[in-house]
Amino acid sequence: MNLFADIRTRVLSCLDQMVAEGALPEGLAMQAVTVEPPRDPAHGDMATNAAMVLAKPAKMNPRVIAETLAAKLLDDPMITVAEVAGPGFLNMRLEPGVWQGVIKTVLSDDSFGQSDMGQGEKVMVEYVSANPTGPxxxxxxxxAVFGDALASLLDYAGYDVTREYYINDGGAQVDVLARSVYLRYLEAHDLSVDWPEGSYPGDYLIDVGDALKAKVGDKFIDKGEQFWLDEVREFATDAMMNLIREDLAQLNVRMDSFFSEKSLYGTGLIEKAIAELDEKGLIYLGTLEPPKGKLPEDWEPREQTLFKSTAHGDDVDRPVKKSDGAWTYFAPDIAYHYDKVKRGYDQLIDVFGADHGGYVKRMKAAVSALSDGKVPLDVKLTQLVKLYKNGEPFKMSKRAGTFVTLRDVVDQVGPDVTRFHMLTRKNDAPLDFDFDKVLEQSKDNPVFYVNYAYARINSATKKAAAFAQVGDAELTGVDLSGLTDVSELALIKKLAEWPRLIEIASKSHEPHRVAFYLYDLASDFHALYNKGNDQPTLRFVQEGDADATQAKIALIRAVAIVISHGLGILGVTPAEEMR
Incomplete structure (x- = not known):
């Protein structure tokens, strides 16, 4: 049940009648007609822009359209008021029973809020994809949190979602990892080593060095790297991926599949992807213009194999093969996305760190070229996180050597708090993460405020169970006509926005909207709760009055259900009680 979609359907039906009667010209496009909450709740329950968006193509005064539409809408039993405002906006108020029906639907329909918008389209969400060189x-x-929540959101909206991790194990950084593990291996044999600049000196490799010693003994001591590099690289990569899987599990993130960059080499996949671009006339030999600004001292024009990415929206063409015949770093990424397209995905979503901003256009161009524009790629960039503790920047992890690890964060505050707070800002906005504030029990802490609402509802429901039937099935049949206070209706109206919110967040690929909505829903709940302190008739438990209590418990149980669904999308477990 999407009440806003339902009312929009009724608006469109009235517009069709106006066309049939000659009050509107034929052939008008109706896609831009919306029904949404008004900016000011005092103006009504819902508002439509129909007259405003149709006035120009219809060559009519928008108020004339709005007034005719209002008259037709008033014939609908669901709509009690339809008023024209300003130049032609139309505000509506719904019959009270419509809102009471929302509560009954939430209580009786486990799929309330879920959508068939996705229609089973296959979507690949690739996220994390960190180099396997450390925690x-x-x-x-x-x-990880953003990608996982986005995947859950799309699944909730009816898409067939695959979560994938791309293992960057084909580049030079994995050789650096292997050499660093070899040094830990030598230390495990009580040998003194010198750590070169650019290596990975973190303590997390000590156990890996010990494990390598247990496996091969002294086999690699005093041997050149040609004797051990390949084997140690594979051993170290496997060890790091096990560590990364454990890190993700700490955050309750589990991937459907892992794809190795290394598997692209020597299998013909890179060659096949580039050949397909070549067949489309998009590969050529050429020389790039010098970079803008100050030229690097070692820059010189060199003929390279280039991908004509400008034909698909990029700023410049991109090299796929160096002048010495070696593939550029971009070539395997093209091949990986070529493989995604060939696997039959209808949409691709990549979640990258903020440092990949310059990579977006070239990757979009590659997917557009490989799929003939049929498979959209949305690249989501996650901005930096600044950590604070006791008002001071949180320092680096000794275990990692150079950075704060995921485990540092989860160990401090737990996975639920970590996940929720990571979604309290849009992905492309910087985020401050204060270890003290995210555990604070106040309205300013969204994760506490939402969980506190859920726990309060549980407490009231248990109290009411002493003299009234409060199971969801029993509450579905109770008389809700007494829920007429403005605060009660505001809470119901916020519940009614849930299905609409899901579709908006899914279309925009913005799971933070769910976190924002849950905070607003919790705020409306707490406002009603606090109002009951001054007006006893608004309290959820009406001692000795089972009927009134059941109606109020039905309302807040509906709130609890939606909070539970929303937290489920975010990957957060609702708090049954707060202490």
Missing amino acids: LHVGHTRG
Whole structure:
């Protein structure tokens, strides 16, 4: 049940009648007609822009359209008021029973809020995809939470979602990892080592060095790297991926699949992807213009194999093969997305860190070219996270050596708080994460405020159960006509926005909207709760009056259900009680 979609359907039906009667010209496009909450609740329950968006193509005064539409809407038993405002906006008020029906639907329909908007379209969400060179850091944490919540949101909206991690194990950084593990291996044999600049000296590799010693003994001591590099690289990568999987599990993130960059090499996949672009006339030999600004001292014009990415919206064409014949770093990424397209996904979503901003256009161009524009790619960038504790910047992890790890964060505040707070800002906005504030029990802490609402509802429901039937099935049949206070109606109206919110958040790929909505819903609940302190008739438990109590418990049980669904999308477990 999407009440806003239902009323929009009724608006469109009235507009069709106006066309049939000659009050509107034929052939008008209705896609831009919306029904949404008014900016000021005092203006009504819902508002439509129909007259405003149809006036120009119809070559009519918008107020004339609005007045005719208002008259027709008043024939609908669901609509009690339809008033024209300003130049032609139309505000509506609904019959009270419509709002009471929302509560009954929430209580009786487990799928309330879920949508068939996705219609089973296959969507690949690739996220985290960190280099397998160490534990995940706080930046990866934000990307992991965002990607996981987005995948859950799309699943809730009717898409067939796959969560995938791209293992960047084909580049030079994995060789650096192998050499760093080799040094820990030597230390495990009580040998002194020198750590070169650019290596990975974090303590997390000590156990890996010990494990390598247990596996091969002294086999690699005093041997050149040509004897051990390949084996140690594979051993170290496996160890790091096990560590990363454990990190993700700490955050309750589990992938459907892992794809290795290394698997692209020597299998013909890169060659096949580039050949397909070549067949489309998008690969050529050329020389790029020098970079803007100050030229690097070692820059010189060189003929390279280029992808004509400007034909698909990029700013410049991109090299896929160097002048020495080696693939550029971009080539395997093209091949990986070529593989995604060939796997039959209808949409692709990549979640990258903020440092990948310059990568977006070229990757969109590659997917557009490979799919002939049929498969959209949305690249979501997650901005930096600044950590604070006791008002001071939180320092680096000794275990990691150079950064704060995901485990540092989760160990401090737990996975639920971590996940919720990471979604309290839009993904492309910087985020401050204060270890003290995220645990604070106040209205200013969204995760506490939402959970406090859920716990309060549980407490009231248990209290009411002493003299009234408060199971959801029993509450579905109670008389709700007494829920008429403005605060009660505001809470019901916020519940009615849930299905609409899901569709908006899904279309825009913005799971933070769910967190914002839950905070607003909790605020409306707490406002009603606090109002009951001054007006006893608004209290959820009316001692000795089972009927009144059941109606009020039905309302707040509906709130609890929606909070539970919303937190489920965010990957957060609702708090049954607060202490």
